[in-house]
Amino acid sequence: MADEFGRITRKDRFEKKRTNTKAITWLSILGGVLVVVVISLIVFGGDDQDAPVANDDEENNDTEEIQDEDPDEHTLAEDQDELEVEEDELQVEEIETEEEEQEQNNESVQLNEVESDDDNVRSAYEGNWDPIGTEQEEPHTTTFDKDSVDWQEMMKAVEVATSIPTDEQVTWWFGRAGDQRAEATISPKSNQDETYRVTMEWVEEQGWQPVLVEELIENEHQ
The missing domain is CATH 3.30.1660 (Dodecin subunit-like)
Known part of the structure; x- marks a missing residue:
């Protein structure tokens, strides 16, 4: 009976040991998969997240440069147009002044x-x-x-x-x-x-x- 008890005990120990071995194997596999997933997320997921941010910054910088340049160019063109208009107005005023002076002189002349x-x-x-x-x-x-x-x-x-x-x-x-x-x-x-x-x-x-x-x-x- 003692031998029978001993055999049962060894059998139980073997089954328990085999069960533990399987559990450790599955846990190792799951752990390896988790490690691979985590590494993939860090490597690929991190790059994907950083890239759009960098592109957004570049687009924002480009937009800011365009916004900074366009008003200056537009302002310069407006200044040139205004200067030309002012010069034309001055020329017209000078001509009108000369004509007025001429008319006044003619009116004062006795023929x-x-x-x-x-x-x-x-x-x-x-x-x-x-x-x-x-x-x-x-x-x-x-x-x-x-x-x-x-x-x-x-x-x-x-x-x-x-x-x-x-x-x-x-x-x-x-x-x-x-x-x-x-x-x-x-x-x-x-x-x-x-x-x-x-x-x-x-x-x-x-x-x-x-x-x-x-x-x-x-x-x-x-």
């Missing part, structure tokens, strides 16, 4: 019709025009070079006497009319059938002064 011995003169008048001013130094030398200051000032004197702007004048002839005197035959571009002969004289340190305007019947220089 007197005079007789002419020239059969080609339809009408003639004198006026109390002021010298136009000058940039030239004395002693003055009359020159008919179209690129000279003297020529430009003579054209201005013609404008003052006839109210025809210099850039609207067709110049048919320009020449001397005596000592420190000049004579110009011109027409307006808008109506070249109208022809005027303007006589002017040089006033020392004050520039050319118109003294006589004659409207011609025929253009002798055309």
